[in-house]
Amino acid sequence: MPDGWTPLPKGFYHRHPTLVAPDLLNKILVRDDGRAARIVEVEAYAGQEDPAAHSFRGQTLRNATMFGPPGHLYVYFTYGMHWGSNAVCGNGMGVLLRAAEPLKGVDLMRACRVAAKRDRDLASGPGKLSQAFGITRELDGADLVLADRGVAIVSDGTRPPRKPVVGPRIGISKAMDFPWRWHVPDHEHVSVRAPRTLPPRTR
């Protein structure tokens, strides 16, 4: 791992996902094969208090990892072909990693993402991010602090944005009014960017 990249403290994840989520912006997802990307978009899922969460109706085989200790990776499968990656906050809660800016190991990411036309298509969505990093079922439960299975989230000292963009979550059909999606403002690698506001007409 490059100099100055440091693991997050375990306690980082021991908070409500709506606090953890914005704090994860500008942190770095790393694998021990050299892949690294800056997290630029996240969503909070608040367990049994959140109708849109996989864990809303309690623990099942699929979501068991989210009920385990905070700071681990919860990996789920959906739409018959896509994987999603979350940081677990405990009690069925977690933060979905929605988009990241590739920093290192970009050739390997391109090899995993043959459909990507441009580098900003490599990890600009939860399924794309997981595919770029080769994250599947096998990494469900990996410890993101100890990196016991070669995946971690670290800091390079960059702070989260002072004023992240906050808005509704994407791809859900319940609790659509919860403004629990955060992203770095004006960032090229975000999955769905805010509609560009037109400059005022002069006439």
Next chain:
DNA sequence: GTCCCGATTCCCT
């Protein structure tokens, strides 16, 4: 750029 649609597997009801 926007909108629409089909793909394809698993888990839970």
Next chain:
DNA sequence: GGGAATCGGGACC
């Protein structure tokens, strides 16, 4: 048996 924390391609503007 339904529907899913999505993606990419094609039509159209």
